[in-house]
Amino acid sequence: MFVIKKTEGAARRGVLRTVHGDIETPVFMNVGTSAAIKGGLSALDLKEIGCTVELSNTYHLHIRPGDDLIRRLGGLHRFMSWDGPILTDSGGFQVFSLAQLRKITEEGVAFSSHMDGKRIFMGPEESMRIQSNLGSTIAMAFDECVENPAEYAYAKMSADRTARWLLRCQEEMKRLNALPTAVNPQQLLFGINQGCTYADLRIEHMKTIAEYELDGYAIGGLAVGEPAPVMYEMIEAVEPYMPKDKPRYLMGVGTPVNILEGIYRGVDFFDCVMPSRNARHGNLFTHFGKINLNNEKYAEDPRPIDPVCGCEACRHHSRAYIRHLFKAREALAMRLCVIHNLYFYNEMMRDIRQALDDGRYEAFYREKRAIYDARCED
RNA sequence: GUGGGUAUGGCGCAGUUGGUUAGCGCGCCAGGUUGUGGCCCUGGAGGCCGACGGUUCGAGUCCGUUUACCCACC
Numbered sequence: 491m492f493v494i495k496k497t498e499g500a501a502r503r504g505v506l507r508t509v510h511g512d513i514e515t516p517v518f519m520n521v522g523t524s525a526a527i528k529g530g531l532s533a534l535d536l537k538e539i540g541c542t543v544e545l546s547n548t549y550h551l552h553i554r555p556g557d558d559l560i561r562r563l564g565g566l567h568r569f570m571s572w573d574g575p576i577l578t579d580s581g582g583f584q585v586f587s588l589a590q591l592r593k594i595t596e597e598g599v600a601f602s603s604h605m606d607g608k609r610i611f612m613g614p615e616e617s618m619r620i621q622s623n624l625g626s627t628i629a630m631a632f633d634e635c636v637e638n639p640a641e642y643a644y645a646k647m648s649a650d651r652t653a654r655w656l657l658r659c660q661e662e663m664k665r666l667n668a669l670p671t672a673v674n675p676q677q678l679l680f681g682i683n684q685g686c687t688y689a690d691l692r693i694e695h696m697k698t699i700a701e702y703e704l705d706g707y708a709i710g711g712l713a714v715g716e717p718a719p720v721m722y723e724m725i726e727a728v729e730p731y732m733p734k735d736k737p738r739y740l741m742g743v744g745t746p747v748n749i750l751e752g753i754y755r756g757v758d759f760f761d762c763v764m765p766s767r768n769a770r771h772g773n774l775f776t777h778f779g780k781i782n783l784n785n786e787k788y789a790e791d792p793r794p795i796d797p798v799c800g801c802e803a804c805r806h807h808s809r810a811y812i813r814h815l816f817k818a819r820e821a822l823a824m825r826l827c828v829i830h831n832l833y834f835y836n837e838m839m840r841d842i843r844q845a846l847d848d849g850r851y852e853a854f855y856r857e858k859r860a861i862y863d864a865r866c867e868d
Numbered sequence: 869g870u871g872g873g874u875a876u877g878g879c880g881c882a883g884u885u886g887g888u889u890a891g892c893g894c895g896c897c898a899g900g901u902u903g904u905g906g907c908c909c910u911g912g913a914g915g916c917c918g919a920c921g922g923u924u925c926g927a928g929u930c931c932g933u934u935u936a937c938c939c940a941c942c
Binding site: 521522523524528529545547550577579580581582583584587588604605630633635682708710711712713714715721739740741742743744745748761762763764766767768770771773782784785786821824 | 896897898899900901902903904905906
C-alpha cells in the first residue's frame with residue numbers, strides 16, 4: 491500500500507508499505523545487480539550506508555547462479571542476507587544492452603548470453619517466473635527498452651507490444667503468487683512506460699497501462715543518450731497520466747541533479763549505477779560538487795573526500811590515502827569510494843525527504859541543483 | 869680474456885633496401901560513464917634514438933672507436 495504524506499507542487503513525500511518493511515519516498519535504490527554491490531560491499535554495509543532498498547537483476551541472476559538455485563536456498567533475501575525490500579529488474583534492459591544475436595517476437599526474446607553465448611529465451615512469463623523464484627519485494631514487468639534515437643513507427647510498434655507483454659506479466663504474476671510454494675506471495679508488480687522520446691506515444695502508452703491496476707508505474711527507456719531536457723520533457727508529458735495513488739519509478743536515473751529534477755516532476759523511486767560505477771573510477775560526489783580522486787592535486791591532500799560527510803571513508807581516511815590506494819590498485823580504494831558515493835546518495839535522499847516534510851523542497855531543489863553536478867572548486 | 873648479443877619517452881618494445889613532424893603497449897596527466905563486467909571510450913604531456921667521430925644531399929638505420937649491460941666458452 492502506497493500512502494502519500496505530503497505534496498509540494500508535483501513533488502511527493504510518501505511511504506510504500508511492503509512485507510519487507512516500509513519504503514520512505516522519494517527513495518534511491520542501491521544497485522546490486524548480481525546480489526552484491528560492486529566494489530566489495532555486503533548487505534551489512536548497505537545498512538551502514540543508509541540504504542533502504544536493494545536492487546538486483548533478473549537476467550544476471552538467471553544466468554548465474556540460477557534462480558532455481560536461489561529458490562532452493564530460500565529466496566534472494568536469505569541468499570544475500572538482506573532483509574529489507576528488494577526490487578528486481580526484469581531483464582528487459584539487459585536483453586537489449588548486453589545480449590547478442592537477439593531475435594524479438596511477440597512471444598519474447600531469443601538471445602545469446604553475454605557470458606558464454608548460450609541460447610536463452612525470455613518473455614513475460616519467463617521473467618515473472620524467475621523473479622518469483624527470487625522472491626523479490628517488487629518485480630518489474632518485462633519490457634523492450636528501445637535504443638535512442640528510434641524511428642517513430644518502431645517506437646510505436648514496440649510500445650504496443652510492451653503493453654501486451656505487461657498484461658501477460660500481470661496474469662503470470664497473479665498465478666505465481668497464488669501458488670502455495672511462492673517464495674513471496676505478496677510480490678508486487680510495477681509496469682513500465684515506453685515510447686522513446688515521442689510524447690504522444692508515451693502518453694498513449696501510459697493511459698493504456700494505467701488501467702491495469704498495477705502496484706506501481708515506472709518510466710523506462712530514458713537516460714539512454716537523449717539530452718537531459720528531453721528526458722524532463724518526457725516525464726512532464728506522462729506524469730499527468732500516471733495514477734496519483736501509486737509509486738512512480740524513473741528507471742536508471744541518474745545524477746544527483748537528475749534526481750532533484752525527477753522529484754520536482756513527481757517521481758518517487760530512482761536507481762542508478764552512476765554512484766557505484768563512478769566511485770570505482772575515483773569520481774566522487776560531495777556536498778561541494780564532484781571530485782576526481784585520481785587528479786594529481788589530491789596526492790597530498792589530508793582532507794577527507796567530503797568534510798561534512800559521515801561515511802566510513804570520510805570519518806577515517808584522507809583523499810591522499812585513498813588516491814594512493816587507487817594508484818596501487820588496492821580493492822579497498824573502490825570499496826571506500828563506493829561506500830562514500832552511496833552514502834552521499836542516501837543522505838541526499840534523506841535531506842530531500844526532510845525538505846518535503848518541512849515544505850521547503852522548492853528552495854532545496856534550487857540551491858542544490860546548482861552544486862551537485864558541478865565540479866568541486868578547491 | 870675470447871666469441872656473440874643488446875642499447876630508441878618512466879618501464880617493455882617496433883622502426884622496411886638510409887628519405888618528411890620516430891611509432892606502439894603499459895604507466896603518467898585530464899575528460900567521459902545513467903534499469904552495472906572492475907571492462908571500456910576520448911583527448912594530452914613526455915624522446916637531440918648510449919657516447920664520440922666518419923661516409924652521405926640526407927643516418928635511429930651504414931662504418932670505426934668507446935662505454936654499459938646480457939649470454940656462452942676459457
